[in-house]
Amino acid sequence: MRVLILSDIHANLVALETVLNATVGRYDLLWCLGDVVGYGPCPNECVEIIRDRAALCIMGNHDWAVLGRPGIDVDDFNPHARQAVLWTREELKVENLNYLKQLSDTPVQPPQMDNLLLTHASPREPVLEYILTPTTAMENFACFSEQICLVGHTHKPAIYRWSLQEEAGVQASQVARVDLLRPQAGAPVRLDTSSHLRLIVNPGSVGQPRDNDVRAAFAILDLNAMTWHYERIAYPIELTQNQMRAANLPRRLIDRLSFGW
Ligand code: ZN
Numbered sequence: 001m002r003v004l005i006l007s008d009i010h011a012n013l014v015a016l017e018t019v020l021n022a023t024v025g026r027y028d029l030l031w032c033l034g035d036v037v038g039y040g041p042c043p044n045e046c047v048e049i050i051r052d053r054a055a056l057c058i059m060g061n062h063d064w065a066v067l068g069r070p071g072i073d074v075d076d077f078n079p080h081a082r083q084a085v086l087w088t089r090e091e092l093k094v095e096n097l098n099y100l101k102q103l104s105d106t107p108v109q110p111p112q113m114d115n116l117l118l119t120h121a122s123p124r125e126p127v128l129e130y131i132l133t134p135t136t137a138m139e140n141f142a143c144f145s146e147q148i149c150l151v152g153h154t155h156k157p158a159i160y161r162w163s164l165q166e167e168a169g170v171q172a173s174q175v176a177r178v179d180l181l182r183p184q185a186g187a188p189v190r191l192d193t194s195s196h197l198r199l200i201v202n203p204g205s206v207g208q209p210r211d212n213d214v215r216a217a218f219a220i221l222d223l224n225a226m227t228w229h230y231e232r233i234a235y236p237i238e239l240t241q242n243q244m245r246a247a248n249l250p251r252r253l254i255d256r257l258s259f260g261w
Contacts, residue, residue: 001223002026005203007033007120007152009050010062011040011088012207012257014243015216016049018235019206027220031056031110033152033203034120034127036100038062039081039253040207041243043088047096056110059103060120060153061127066092067101072127080250087249107144113223115193117146121153130154134178137200138162141178147193149200150221156211157204157219157230159183164196185217185232192226203230207240214260 004027009016032054037043039062050057064072065085074082092100106126107119122129122136123144131137131151137160140149159181167173183189191199204217211217215232222229237257244254 001028003029003031003221003223005031005033005150005219005221006050006054006206007203008035008060008155008205008207009037009040009046010035010205010207011037011043011046012216012240013040013042013045013049014237014240015207015235016046018233019216019218020049020053022233023218023220029056030054031118031150032058033118033150034058034060034103035062035152035205036060037066037088037092039084039249041240041247041249043092044096046207047092047099051096051099056108056118057103058108058118058120059100059105059127062088063100063103064105064127067097069105080252083250084253087247091247107149109146115147117144117149119149119151122151123149131158131160131200131202132156134160134180137180138176138178140200141176141198147198148191151200151202152205154202155205155209156202157183157185157217158200158202159189159228160200162198162200183228183230185230188222188227188229190226191221191228201228204232208257209260212260214258 066088119126122140141162161179164174167175203219206216215234220229241254
């Protein structure tokens with residue numbers, strides 16, 4: 001079983017279609033880690049594709065903000081993100097808002113996979129927390145029991161590896177540590193796990209990468225081989241930018257796609 005893992009599409013239809021076209025026949029299931037909308041120009045199209053194709057999708061903070069849920073205040077967003085959220089709220093068809101409404105805002109275990117957990121942001125704070133450092137990851141490993149947790153939200157591809165190691169010189173004493181591994185695009189890695197080895201894995205963002213690489217990011221998780229195929233693909237950014245201009249979305253959001261931040 002191979003699963004296409006998408007996160008943080010952010011209504012960037014051109015990027016989403018580019019990823020889907022490049023992965024035809026390479027996966028059996030599609031999971032989305034949230035933030036289908038927000039920032040980008042094509043929220044309805046992106047929701048409809050995910051609704052039709054994703055076996056699982058979870059709630060992101062932008063999805064949540066568009067719904068106007070208590071617990072996330074659109075005024076906490078920066079002014080450009082807020083403007084995009086308000087625009088998206090007006091733009092979305094009722095049936096697409098209803099789809100976003102029923103997404104889970106708590107971590108989800110895929111059916112019959114008790115080894116895996118999916119959440120948008122973190123196990124500790126499923127919609128909001130950014131896991132950007134080994135320290136934050138370490139705190140989060142205490143908040144779930146599965147061996148692998150898939151997260152999005154930061155728009156930065158990463159693998160955090162928690163391991164228990166014998167402490168040098170101290171008998172029968174173990175210390176936990178977390179290492180940040182930066183996967184290389186196109187170079188599959190094995191996701192080895194054990195009682196001494198657990199992982200938090202982030203595929204990066206399809207629609208608004210923030211690691212100074214403008215290409216769309218995604219991953220294919222092979223559940224038989226337990227390999228993580230993280231990849232990047234170039235898409236015609238100017239098409240998305242033209243759509244954003246036509247929708248009068250903020251200039252800063254248009255420009256940032258050219259820089260990958
Ligand atoms: Zn996001």
